[in-house]
Amino acid sequence: MRFTLPPGPPITFKARLHDARTATAIGRWLALTFLVCFTTGVLSHFLQHPPGWLADHLPSRPYWGYRLTQGLHVVSGIAAIPLLLAKLWAVYPRLFAWPPVRSVSHALERLSVAVLVAAALFQLFTGLLNTFQWYPWPFNFVPVHYAVAWVVMGALLLHIAVQWPRIRDHFTLDSPGTLSLPEADGPNRRQLLVGVAAAVGAVTVTTAGQSVTALGRLALFAPRSPAYGVQGLPVNRTAAAARVTEASLVDWHLTVHGPRPFTLTLEELNALPQHEVTLPIACVEGWSKSARWTGVRVRDLLERAGGGPGSRARVVSLEAAGAYRVMDMGRLYAQDPLTLLALRLGGEVLSLDHGYPARIIAPNRPGVLQTKWVGRLEVV
Template sequence: MRLTLSPGPPLTFRARLHDARTATAIGRLLGVAMAVCFATGVLSHWLQHPPGWLADRLPSRPYWGYRLTQGLHVTCGIAAIPLLSVKLWAVYPRLFVRPPVRSLLHALERISVAVLVAAGLFELFTGLLNTFQWYPWPFAFVPVHYAVAWLLLGSLLLHVAVQWPKIRDHWTLRSPGTLTLAEADGPDRRQLLLGVTAAVGAVTLTTAGQSVTALGPLELFGPRSPAHGVQGLPVNRTAAAARVTRASPADWRLTVDGPRPFTLTLDELRAMPQYDVTLPLACVEGWSKSAHWTGVRVRDLLDRAGGGPRSRVRVVSLEAVGAYRVMEMGRLYAQDPLTLLALRLNGEVLSLDHGYPARIIAPNRPGVLQTKWVGRLEVV
């Protein structure tokens, strides 16, 4: 008995822009946005969770590096949402081709497209919800988001390889074959691309102010406004959330472990040479803001404890719970003169929500690793 797949009556989509040329035009912009998101996302993940071979090689300069890369990551991710929406609109008639599977190769192609679309939607919308710090799912966001990013990259490369003949034919402004330029790029397509450009521009201008200070006055829909916060700086994790209560300065001690361990009271720490730095606090959610910090250089504390110039440091917080309660800094961070155990913020004693009595501030580093409520430093 032979099973024959009948083509059936063709489905007709009257809109002229459901074609390969429109899909390629939008795909170029979407591909750039996705590439930037992938590169900056992998960098952010490595900065937060560096593999052992990379820990001492991560650079602490430029001091504004993470502010730039994570700002690009979130800004391009938000801009990619309207681009992906239009891309899917341009190609969705292909979902209704008959028969749905013509051959094994065609089946594999459709599966790869399904994986590509699912991974793209997952990455963009979970990333968007992360900027609001809203996690309505049972899995850990960071490792799953990172793993799906590689799945998205693989499916995207496979899709480009399969569709390369069509992409090549429609990449330039002039279409192949007998179509004239006016026929290929008439007013419908130009209006669509103009509308998409306007939408992406509007989304970018009204959200990027959380990362780009100059665009701050235009920020209408950004998840976080850096202009608002305790001591002029937003707070992601409060002392209450970390179960930290304000201790008496007389009771607090900083313990520094190493070949020559020692402890310091808050007054003794304040009596040490104090340094001033201006560094941004840049968070994985995309917002960032520069602030003025005053404190003791971490490398001075490590030297006093017997740590050499190649030593790294482990930082332990007073907080009772939290994924980043214990944090390590590689050698380049620990020895950088800009890395402080900060005691003051913008000329004021640290508030409890900003890490009183002492917190870490270091250049080119994610905000989740700028440990607050420091109780112990360990020479590694």
């Protein structure tokens, strides 16, 4: 049996909340969250994958910098989800506009909107799944997420440019329209916006506690609670996942390459001057927590190997495979007195999951670059 649509225009939407004023009001909030999310996301990407010309200029201070920016990245991305859904609700009747295409320019405009909506939905929901470390797709998340971010921002700027006359007409409170609508139209615009703001506040407060310590008790829906983990600190990549075992560490020693190469056993490392710092682990998934670390300054090891005050470092992990098995550290990080080859966490010997016998801890650094199970350190 075949079903055909009756001739003529489709459904008419009478509710006045599906209008440019409502869409503009929500769009202002959505644009702000997208801007924060995009800016902090680009910063995170360059901290993780710095081009050669930038590596020596990435700042190691403030030591809590990455904790703040990545927390903002994840929080703004989660907050953007209800805002995007509300925005789509306000404008979806335009999908049924008749005729669907009025001209070539109108077709291009609709195509740009389709790209913007598809890219934004893809970006926000894949980013949300990343916070849970769940990747039900065949592609590499990091480069695709980074590339689509630029598509979203390009499409958003084009959309704002095309719609600017309408946005300008409805941007301020004294613009045409009214906040009070007839009762027959259901909730008025003010009530709708209050409801959207409440939804954004709810998802923010109940997830931000994974990176904002003061909100930790309210983090009911946060993907990760920093309050739980081995030695009081969560673990993303375990020793089992990295295929590092206690048996493989029986004859462990640190090899330091440079003009004056040398090796150190764990006992010899413990005999060197020890320094204690309090630094956060801040992961790309958004969670972070400060901890007390004890170990040997990386710059002291580089100096002993013949590295000058401008030398970089390359760190090689004992893990069998992984995207961050080899980590390069720019000059400012390598020479910062807070950057340690850590041997203890909270006054205790590192657990195997936290990188025993030695790991890197550095200020203002993504967690994936705080290399665990260090086997080799090189002067670059």
